[in-house]
Amino acid sequence: xxxxxxxxxxxxxxxxxxxxxxxxxxxxxxxxxxxxxxxxxxxxxxxxxxxxxxxxxxxxxxxxxxxxxxxxxxxxxxxxxxxxxxxxxxxxxxxxxxxxxxxxxxxxxxxxxxxxxxxxxxxxxxxxxxxxxxxxxxxxxxxxxxxxxxxxxxxxxxxxxxxxxxxxxxxxxxxxxxxxxxxxxxxxxxxxxxxxxxxxxxxxxxxxxxxxxxxxxxxxxxxxxxxxxxxxxxxxxxxxxxxxxxxxxxxxxxxxxxxxxxxxxxxxxxxxxxxxxxxxxxxxxxxxxxxxxxxxxxxxxxxxxxxxxxxxxxxxxxxxxxxxxxxxxxxxxxxxxxxxxxxxxxx
Amino acid sequence: xxxxxxxxxxxxxxxxxxxxxxxxxxxxxxxxxxxxxxxxxxxxxxxxxxxxxxxxxxxxxxxxxxxxxxxxxxxxxxxxxxxxxxxxxxxxxxxxxxxxxxxxxxxxxxxxxxxxxxxxxxxxxxxxxxxxxxxxxxxxxxxxxxxxxxxxxxxxxxxxxxxxxxxxxxxxxxxxxxxxxxxxxxxxxxxxxxxxxxxxxxxxxxxxxxxxxxxxxxxxxxxxxxxxxxxxxxxxxxxxxxxxxxxxxxxxxxxxxxxxxxxxxxxxxxxxxxxxxxxxxxxxxxxxxxxxxxxxxxxxxxxxxxxxxxxxxxxxxxxxxxxxxxxxxxxxxxxxxxxxxxxxxxxxxxxxxxxxxxxxxxxxxxxxxxxxxxxxxxxxxxxxxxxxxxxxxxxxxxxxxxxxxxxxxxxxxxxxxxxxxxxxxxxxxxxxxxxxxxxxxxxxxxxxxxxxxxxxxxxxxxxxxxxxxxxxxxxxxxxxxxxxxxxxxxxxxxxxxxxxxxxxxxxxxxxxxxxxxxxxxxxxxxxxxxxxxxxxxxxxxxxxxxxxxxxxxxxxxxxxxxxxxxxxxxxxxxxxxxxxxxxxxxxxxxxxxxxxxxxxxxxxxxxxxxxxxxxxx
Numbered sequence: 019x020x021x022x023x024x025x026x027x028x029x030x031x032x033x034x035x036x037x038x039x040x041x042x043x044x045x046x047x048x049x050x051x052x053x054x055x056x057x058x059x060x061x062x063x064x065x066x067x068x069x070x071x072x073x074x075x076x077x078x079x080x081x082x083x084x085x086x087x088x089x090x091x092x093x094x095x096x097x098x099x100x101x102x103x104x105x106x107x108x109x110x111x112x113x114x115x116x117x118x119x120x121x122x123x124x125x126x127x128x129x130x131x132x133x134x135x136x137x138x139x140x141x142x143x144x145x146x147x148x149x150x151x152x153x154x155x156x157x158x159x160x161x162x163x164x165x166x167x168x169x170x171x172x173x174x175x176x177x178x179x180x181x182x183x184x185x186x187x188x189x190x191x192x193x194x195x196x197x198x199x200x201x202x203x204x205x206x207x208x209x210x211x212x213x214x215x216x217x218x219x220x221x222x223x224x225x226x227x228x229x230x231x232x233x234x235x236x237x238x239x240x241x242x243x244x245x246x247x248x249x250x251x252x253x254x255x256x257x258x259x260x261x262x263x264x265x266x267x268x269x270x271x272x273x274x275x276x277x278x279x280x281x282x283x284x285x286x287x288x289x290x291x292x293x294x295x296x297x298x299x300x301x302x303x304x305x306x307x308x309x310x311x312x313x314x315x316x317x318x319x320x321x322x323x324x325x326x327x328x329x330x331x332x333x334x335x336x337x338x339x340x341x342x343x344x345x346x347x348x349x350x351x352x353x354x355x356x357x358x359x360x361x362x363x364x365x
Numbered sequence: 366x367x368x369x370x371x372x373x374x375x376x377x378x379x380x381x382x383x384x385x386x387x388x389x390x391x392x393x394x395x396x397x398x399x400x401x402x403x404x405x406x407x408x409x410x411x412x413x414x415x416x417x418x419x420x421x422x423x424x425x426x427x428x429x430x431x432x433x434x435x436x437x438x439x440x441x442x443x444x445x446x447x448x449x450x451x452x453x454x455x456x457x458x459x460x461x462x463x464x465x466x467x468x469x470x471x472x473x474x475x476x477x478x479x480x481x482x483x484x485x486x487x488x489x490x491x492x493x494x495x496x497x498x499x500x501x502x503x504x505x506x507x508x509x510x511x512x513x514x515x516x517x518x519x520x521x522x523x524x525x526x527x528x529x530x531x532x533x534x535x536x537x538x539x540x541x542x543x544x545x546x547x548x549x550x551x552x553x554x555x556x557x558x559x560x561x562x563x564x565x566x567x568x569x570x571x572x573x574x575x576x577x578x579x580x581x582x583x584x585x586x587x588x589x590x591x592x593x594x595x596x597x598x599x600x601x602x603x604x605x606x607x608x609x610x611x612x613x614x615x616x617x618x619x620x621x622x623x624x625x626x627x628x629x630x631x632x633x634x635x636x637x638x639x640x641x642x643x644x645x646x647x648x649x650x651x652x653x654x655x656x657x658x659x660x661x662x663x664x665x666x667x668x669x670x671x672x673x674x675x676x677x678x679x680x681x682x683x684x685x686x687x688x689x690x691x692x693x694x695x696x697x698x699x700x701x702x703x704x705x706x707x708x709x710x711x712x713x714x715x716x717x718x719x720x721x722x723x724x725x726x727x728x729x730x731x732x733x734x735x736x737x738x739x740x741x742x743x744x745x746x747x748x749x750x751x752x753x754x755x756x757x758x759x760x761x762x763x764x765x766x767x768x769x770x771x772x773x774x775x776x777x778x779x780x781x782x783x784x785x786x787x788x789x790x791x792x793x794x795x796x797x798x799x800x801x802x803x804x805x806x807x808x809x810x811x812x813x814x815x816x817x818x819x820x821x822x823x824x825x826x827x828x829x830x831x832x833x834x835x836x837x838x839x840x841x842x843x844x845x846x847x848x849x850x851x852x853x854x855x856x857x858x859x860x861x862x863x864x865x866x867x868x869x870x871x872x873x874x875x876x877x878x879x880x881x882x883x884x885x886x887x888x889x890x891x892x893x894x895x896x897x898x899x900x901x902x903x904x905x906x907x908x909x910x911x912x913x914x915x916x917x918x919x920x921x922x923x924x925x926x927x928x929x930x931x932x933x934x935x936x937x938x939x940x941x942x943x944x945x946x947x948x949x950x951x952x953x954x955x956x957x958x959x960x961x962x963x964x965x966x967x968x969x970x971x972x973x974x975x976x977x978x979x980x981x982x
Binding site: 074085101102105106108134339340346352359361365 | 397400401403548592595596597598599600601602603611614615618623625627644645646647648650652654655656658659660661662663664665666667668669670671672674688689691692696748781782783784785821822823824825826827828829830831832833834842843
């Protein structure tokens with residue numbers, strides 16, 4: 019779109035060049051700050067151009083994100099960012115489009131759009147800030163909150179069974195499904211880059227702490243003491259090892275099983291080797307979803323790229339169809355269209 | 366016996382049968398042929414919401430009405446001269462709309478015991494005999510039997526053979542109205558190019574119907590309708606949704622913007638989606654979204670991205686789109702929302718027509734949220750209205766609502782179509798790129814029309830943020846400042862009001878510029894009002910007709926124009942929606958004529974009402 023001559027040398031941008039002059043208004047201590055910082059630094063590291071980058075969000079705490087990014091941006095309406103993104107990307111497929119959503123925005127009010135966006139597979143990046151609570155409306159349970167959560171709208175405990183966002187994404191035939199956390203900046207940056215380089219819709223779930231309404235929701239996964247035993251960091255073609263190298267996951271038929279690598283019965287060679295292109299195993303990994311706080315036998319929660327595959331993107335296919343139509347019918351001729359098939363003359 | 370030919374000025378035919386009998390196609394083919402003869406015409410398809418309602422029942426009757434003549438034709442006609450009834454239910458449902466001493470062509474196979482029972486006639490009833498007693502001319506034709514006989518040699522199955530019977534009817538009517546078969550033969554050749562058996566069967570049946578008229582001694586008269594006195598030029602027949610599609614494609618070419626159409630299928634707007642999807646070689650992007658909300662939000666995204674962004678739907682869809690339209694309004698982006706209105710509220714009457722979404726267009730959003738509204742008045746007018754809506758949205762940077770309705774969408778009329786070169790270009794002003802890193806870009810800075818710039822992502826140096834939260838004037842930053850909110854609310858109103866200075870003044874469509882009675886209309890009542898006012902003018906009354914294209918803002922002279930008449934009559938196919946707005950804005954008394962039956966206002970009833978007002982002078 020830019021029509022300036024090419025000899026304009028683009029100066030290399032730093033992370034702070036992607037920050038706007040607006041005061042960031044998240045609560046002090048919010049996990050969103052870390053995500054914002056990592057996104058800004060990843061954009062700088064990837065040498066992305068702010069004129070061709072767009073952040074689109076829905077509604078919620080996380081959805082204020084575009085106001086803080088010195089790129090193009092739109093804070094749209096609740097749950098509808100996937101649809102806005104679709105229209106934007108189809109208007110101009112050259113843009114780098116990032117979508118920001120939360121657990122309520124993306125999986126409650128916007129759940130329908132989420133499903134269809136994932137199966138449609140436009141070439142976009144989706145960042146899901148999951149804090150398992152409604153923050154902006156001051157602390158009601160969200161679709162990812164655990165059963166029995168006591169909040170203002172559920173004083174006796176919530177009754178809703180929680181959504182498993184990544185399992186749902188696999189069910190919608192998403193082409194890229196990954197998970198990271200606000201408290202592991204290095205891993206988060208790596209996952210942001212992987213999302214960016216995926217051609218297709220990349221869904222990156224980020225566990226994000228809401229220190230006001232749901233403080234510590236993910237501490238069991240994010241804090242040093244419990245993290246080794248409750249999480250597993252996935253790497254392509256590497257065995258599923260966790261617990262600081264002491265434990266692993268092997269498949270007993272179709273059943274994942276935690277094994278002790280120190281006992282001598284099993285070695286790393288017996289373990290499940292991660293293949294991020296294996297859709298069936300990817301589905302299984304998203305089902306590692308039990309809460310270790312209530313279930314001591316819970317499988318560790320996977321972080322990293324759970325599944326990725328290449329599938330033609332909707333935007334590519336749409337523009338290919340436009341090209342084919344011209345090849346077959348020639349460039350549209352207005353006069354021929356208006357006259358249609360049969361005409362007659364009044365003299 | 367010899368055949369005589371009688372010349373007649375106008376004819377109304379209604380084709381009625383089961384929704385699977387092919388009556389819509391039969392009507393359309395007869396219409397296309399009629400247009401070629403140079404007659405003026407108007408059509409009115411009337412079909413059930415169910416694709417295949419129970420066969421033979423009253424609920425399953427599908428009808429297609431055509432009014433044509435050697436004079437100007439404004440409406441599809443109130444009462445029919447000829448009813449084609451493919452079964453007993455079709456006769457029962459339409460008997461009351463046949464003119465006194467009118468003609469019924471009945472397919473006798475559709476009047477057997479079973480069909481009579483399904484149509485809820487009493488045992489032993491003989492509706493065709495009764496109709497004769499009531500003075501109708503009834504031609505009973507064993508159409509199914511004749512079709513089967515003529516297709517004895519055809520390899521088609523019985524069901525497929527029976528599907529040809531509408532061609533028999535068509536062939537017969539071509540004989541009755543002195544036509545040749547060529548236009549339909551051409552159509553069949555195109556349609557069944559790859560199915561030679563079906564092609565042959567249809568051709569054979571069509572010809573059999575024609576010869577049946579010629580050789581059977583029952584029929585002694587054929588009818589001739591002379592061409593109508595129409596303006597010189599080249600014409601085609603066009604339906605409303607079809608013209609609307611072509612208008613949008615033309616606007617895309619004339620603005621040099623790719624067109625994005627986000628939509629979710631809904632009666633009676635789906636044909637716009639189908640139509641646009643067939644013009645991909647014009648660069649038209651159609652996006653069948655997962656729901657109405659996604660359709661409008663994708664349209665907002667496409668508008669933000671710099672496309673000519675359109676969404677189309679009907680009333681229930683507009684209800685769902687409300688928040689998304691509000692977002693477009695807040696972002697001050699150009700987009701057109703097409704509403705092909707149908708009977709409401711809720712699911713209402715999906716296949717019936719109504720003008721009852723006007724207040725929704727005016728007020729159907731949260732907050733103070735004014736939007737320009739324009740309305741189309743006839744099938745061919747959809748072309749101009751669509752271009753006008755696109756021009757307005759691009760020039761004034763606000764979503765624009767374009768109202769059509771089911772009657773216009775599915776109705777057809779002859780159209781003296783324009784040459785593309787004669788249609789003016791549409792100017793688009795994108796904000797230009799800049800190299801100046803220091804200069805602050807002000808996305809909500811306005812020009813003298815209160816219009817902000819269109820700065821699309823990808824433009825160098827203009828990175829900025831927009832959103833649904835209230836904005837600070839000029840910068841567009843989020844602002845909760847009380848005075849700023851009031852200012853922004855007023856400026857959004859002023860921007861829409863300003864449009865009145867950029868549209869034509871309201872003209873009188875017919876009649877004097879001042880007088881006793883003005884009939885004010887909008888939308889699809891155009892034809893019936895024209896026809897009534899024409900008659901009353903001929904009869905010497907002081908009456909005029911003004912028809913509104915622009916509903917918000919109104920043309921700046923409208924108040925003065927309304928006050929130039931002693932009485933203003935406002936017919937609407939709703940419970941008085943424009944009447945409310947006109948009263949609110951101009952504080953003038955109005956005489957309302959409201960019909961809320963899912964069908965257009967008939968000429969007879971409106972003439973009776975308006976005529977009685979004229980008589981008081």
